[in-house]
Amino acid sequence: MANVLENAISLVERTGEILNFGKRFQGQAIIERLRIPDKVIMFRATVQLDRSGLKVFNCYRIQHSDVLGPYKGGIRFHPEVDTDEVTALALLMTLKTAVVNIPYGGAKGGITLDPKMLSVTELERLVRKYTFRLVNDIGPNIDIPAPDMGTSAREMAWIFDEYRKHRDSALGVVTGKPVSLGGSLGRKEATGRGVVCAMLEAAKDLNLKNFTVAVQGFGNVGSHAALYCFEQGIKVTAVQDIAGGVCNPEGLNVPELVKYCDQTGGVVDFPGGKPLDDIVAYPCDVLMPCAKESMITAENAGQIKAKLIVEGANGPTTEEADRILDERKILVVPDILANAGGVIVSYFEWVQNREGFYWEEEDVNNRLFTRLRKAYASVKETAAAKKVTLRQAAYCIALEKITQAMISRGVQ
Ligand code: GLU
Numbered sequence: 001m002a003n004v005l006e007n008a009i010s011l012v013e014r015t016g017e018i019l020n021f022g023k024r025f026q027g028q029a030i031i032e033r034l035r036i037p038d039k040v041i042m043f044r045a046t047v048q049l050d051r052s053g054l055k056v057f058n059c060y061r062i063q064h065s066d067v068l069g070p071y072k073g074g075i076r077f078h079p080e081v082d083t084d085e086v087t088a089l090a091l092l093m094t095l096k097t098a099v100v101n102i103p104y105g106g107a108k109g110g111i112t113l114d115p116k117m118l119s120v121t122e123l124e125r126l127v128r129k130y131t132f133r134l135v136n137d138i139g140p141n142i143d144i145p146a147p148d149m150g151t152s153a154r155e156m157a158w159i160f161d162e163y164r165k166h167r168d169s170a171l172g173v174v175t176g177k178p179v180s181l182g183g184s185l186g187r188k189e190a191t192g193r194g195v196v197c198a199m200l201e202a203a204k205d206l207n208l209k210n211f212t213v214a215v216q217g218f219g220n221v222g223s224h225a226a227l228y229c230f231e232q233g234i235k236v237t238a239v240q241d242i243a244g245g246v247c248n249p250e251g252l253n254v255p256e257l258v259k260y261c262d263q264t265g266g267v268v269d270f271p272g273g274k275p276l277d278d279i280v281a282y283p284c285d286v287l288m289p290c291a292k293e294s295m296i297t298a299e300n301a302g303q304i305k306a307k308l309i310v311e312g313a314n315g316p317t318t319e320e321a322d323r324i325l326d327e328r329k330i331l332v333v334p335d336i337l338a339n340a341g342g343v344i345v346s347y348f349e350w351v352q353n354r355e356g357f358y359w360e361e362e363d364v365n366n367r368l369f370t371r372l373r374k375a376y377a378s379v380k381e382t383a384a385a386k387k388v389t390l391r392q393a394a395y396c397i398a399l400e401k402i403t404q405a406m407i408s409r410g411v412q
Contacts, residue, residue: 003293072107075108095395101374139170146175184348193228212249286307317332
């Protein structure tokens with residue numbers, strides 16, 4: 001996944017040029033300080049299997065920057081997790097928290113594994129090992145993990161429970177916990193809902209009415225984005241997961257599709273639609289890439305029919321594809337803005353844990369949408385003022401903010 005890391009770093013470098021950092025902060029090594037993470041933690045976890053034997057896993061926690069607050073970011077379980085991927089995702093977290101103005105830095109964790117290959121008890125042992133090894137590196141004021149691809153509230157509960165065996169009980173050590181354990185209402189749905197909120201802002205700007213949406217990826221982000229579209233009366237005409245896709249120009253019944261997925265494990269052969277091979281080229285107004293990195297590339301960017309792309313995944317568009325989309329005048333709402341709903345509600349969860357006062361789901365959603373709309377408006381304003389894309393504008397805002405804090409803090 002070197003590609004994603006190179007993409008992210010080269011965007012940071014180009015943003016430094018747009019902002020004239022070389023002159024403005026001469027000798028301050030701003031970009032150099034962002035190019036390399038603060039700390040790379042890589043270790044091995046050996047787990048006893050249920051039947052017999054041991055299995056060894058590569059584990060990571062990469063703390064990219066804590067200039068704006070404690071490190072923050074999810075933990076990914078996926079067979080393709082490696083140092084470059086986790087580093088890139090940690091850098092994106094630093095930028096994301098800055099652009100939506102929450103008091104955190106950026107980090108990311110991961111274990112190279114297919115979680116489906118382990119039993120629940122094996123997974124629990126692995127997560128506890130992972131947490132134990134990181135017990136000095138995480139904490140409510142140090143580094144706060146959360147769910148990402150392949151992990152959910154269940155794993156966050158194990159992290160919380162293992163951490164409290166070794167340190168003072170602290171609910172805020174991890175976010176995305178089950179509601180019964182101090183998790184926030186609306187956290188699970190937050191990323192998907194945020195993607196829809198960002199889409200609605202952009203659709204207004206493009207004057208899109210009665211538009212159709214295609215969702216690539218039907219994990220936590222894609223399914224909740226699709227569900228929220230459906231609840232808002234927005235037609236979701238196509239959905240694709242790793243095994244295949246389904247489409248219906250009249251609009252898919254998303255709640256039925258979610259039920260079908262729960263029963264069968266995927267969207268393929270859903271009776272409420274027709275099979276679909278390639279969602280990227282599907283005729284629709286809005287495309288939401290909610291799967292993983294580098295799904296929109298130089299090869300398929302030319303085939304996109306949508307007028308608007310809203311990035312639910314982290315890093316779904318390669319640099320070359322971005323250029324093609326810009327030339328084709330397809331508006332892209334970048335990941336660090338569009339999918340920030342998850343970390344925003346993680347922040348709300350952390351605040352609720354500190355206060356011991358829990359909010360209604362409606363409050364959570366209202367505060368989430370207010371923050372996202374505000375962030376969208378400032379990105380749009382910067383894009384217009386600097387005549388750059390929304391992605392470059394979001395990077396400009398994040399880098400300005402991080403740099404001001406770096407300079408104020410002195411050399412770290
Ligand atoms: N994994 C999510 C992301 O990439 C959420 C991170 C968090 O809540 O800390 O934004």
